[in-house]
Amino acid sequence: MTLTLEDTLKWLHGFDATVTAQKAYLSELDTPIGDGDHGNNLARGAAAIEDALGKQEPADLTAALKTIAMALVSKVGGASGALYGTAFLEMAKASRETQEVADLLAAGLAGLQKRGGATTGEKTMIDVWAPVVAAAKAGNLTTQVIDDAVQATKPMKATKGRASYVGDNSIGHLDPGSVSSGYLFSEMLKAGVTA
Amino acid sequence: MKKIMNDPQNIVPEMVAGLVQAYPQYVERLPETEALVRHDKASMAGKVGVISGGGSGHEPTHAGFVGAGMLSAAVAGQVFTSPTPDQLYAAIKAADHGKGVFMVIKNYSGDVMNFDMAKDMADLDDIKVKSIVVDDDIAVENSTYTQGRRGVAGTIFMHKIIGAAADQGASLDELEALAKKVMPNIKTIAVALSGATVPEVGKPGFDLADDEIEYGVGIHGEPGYRKEKLQPSKALVTELLGRLKDEFKYQAGDHFAVLINGMGATPLMEQYVFTNDALNQLAADDINVDFTKVGNYMTSLDMAGISLTLFKLEDDAWLKGLQYPVDTIAWTQK
Numbered sequence: 001m002t003l004t005l006e007d008t009l010k011w012l013h014g015f016d017a018t019v020t021a022q023k024a025y026l027s028e029l030d031t032p033i034g035d036g037d038h039g040n041n042l043a044r045g046a047a048a049i050e051d052a053l054g055k056q057e058p059a060d061l062t063a064a065l066k067t068i069a070m071a072l073v074s075k076v077g078g079a080s081g082a083l084y085g086t087a088f089l090e091m092a093k094a095s096r097e098t099q100e101v102a103d104l105l106a107a108g109l110a111g112l113q114k115r116g117g118a119t120t121g122e123k124t125m126i127d128v129w130a131p132v133v134a135a136a137k138a139g140n141l142t143t144q145v146i147d148d149a150v151q152a153t154k155p156m157k158a159t160k161g162r163a164s165y166v167g168d169n170s171i172g173h174l175d176p177g178s179v180s181s182g183y184l185f186s187e188m189l190k191a192g193v194t195a
Numbered sequence: 196m197k198k199i200m201n202d203p204q205n206i207v208p209e210m211v212a213g214l215v216q217a218y219p220q221y222v223e224r225l226p227e228t229e230a231l232v233r234h235d236k237a238s239m240a241g242k243v244g245v246i247s248g249g250g251s252g253h254e255p256t257h258a259g260f261v262g263a264g265m266l267s268a269a270v271a272g273q274v275f276t277s278p279t280p281d282q283l284y285a286a287i288k289a290a291d292h293g294k295g296v297f298m299v300i301k302n303y304s305g306d307v308m309n310f311d312m313a314k315d316m317a318d319l320d321d322i323k324v325k326s327i328v329v330d331d332d333i334a335v336e337n338s339t340y341t342q343g344r345r346g347v348a349g350t351i352f353m354h355k356i357i358g359a360a361a362d363q364g365a366s367l368d369e370l371e372a373l374a375k376k377v378m379p380n381i382k383t384i385a386v387a388l389s390g391a392t393v394p395e396v397g398k399p400g401f402d403l404a405d406d407e408i409e410y411g412v413g414i415h416g417e418p419g420y421r422k423e424k425l426q427p428s429k430a431l432v433t434e435l436l437g438r439l440k441d442e443f444k445y446q447a448g449d450h451f452a453v454l455i456n457g458m459g460a461t462p463l464m465e466q467y468v469f470t471n472d473a474l475n476q477l478a479a480d481d482i483n484v485d486f487t488k489v490g491n492y493m494t495s496l497d498m499a500g501i502s503l504t505l506f507k508l509e510d511d512a513w514l515k516g517l518q519y520p521v522d523t524i525a526w527t528q529k
Binding site (some may be wrong): 075162 | 200252276277278279281305309311335343345395400413417
């Protein structure tokens, strides 16, 4: 299906509310294998998105995605700000050519890979984005696909990002960026966007 | 958690405001940012700008090193979080005086990505930007299976060397070549006695027992390589220096600069005790220590602990760079 402006706003409002509610949990996940700030950073991003969208109703889908991207890029910082911001910026760019959900998410994934240089299996958010994009392209994205992808990061050993410093000790922990990416896609489905 | 603050969410802007009010002779704040630019504009004319930045919580890094002979501008991110690209870009623009801008980046994925995005923005303005990624922490395995080594206290020596060269008129290409040559010669390792508490989190990033220490901890509390019972200062030096010795494979007669850095909650008295032991052990190995600096330069909030940096002085010009006059909040010498 195609992504509309209305669904995008509903989707992001849902994501912002979830991230804000799960702030402490996300930071807790980030403590043993990172620096314990993923929840705080994303909650700041969520507040910035709400603020930016509230100031001026975006004229179209591209404007909405760009507003979201710039809020993330300029207010979050760290790796998560750069990565989520880049993903939405690439989705904004792609939305001038297509509004197909799968194509937009694929553009976001390509942006993530370019910015962070990670591939699948390295215990990063790519491990959620890649299977989600694959399922979306096949037209069978479900919450099960998302949850399985998030859970699959648990036994992985991190080889990119800050969790790579702890090496084998990263095994057995969920990847915080994958958990927040899971929220993003679950909220997309909840907003009625299917793929 | 006991901290002198107001709202933890405003701790960074309030800190920046305090710095600017206290030291207007050194730094000015760029409007609506946490970017601080050198007040003394004449000292930057016709020279390559040098900028740095990173998460807050490492004070006096980074803004404390803005001034003649060191940084042109510095950007403070959220606590332990890289600054955003728009603010880094503002710093690049303020630091550019027609000769381009050199960026000193610590090797963390967030920092590298955000500085990269800022460089992309500067490219659109035709501002030439080059950079070095500092990765001096030998506690981390340097392999293709990790992010690589972290940038820690040795960054201060990089700021100093690059700042001195830029002040003497080095071009952007020359600064890049110098930084690349210097980087493999700076190595650091730390020991922590207690964890750091991020204000918004409210509890320490890791816990150590009262009589326990951890070797190899990073400046954001990243786990180290071994925990054990607290040892006397001499034994701490033996462990940390031993690791550095293995890395450098140093020989009697080699020349080094030494930086002994407090992590935030370790008194200078303890740092000088450690310094005494470190310099004695280096002397026993017949190492020539040509330059020594001791104090809180790259802190980790309220972490107790210390780091030891060795900088192998392969080139006489590097010692001259360290000795070159500098006038900043945190490092002043004639």
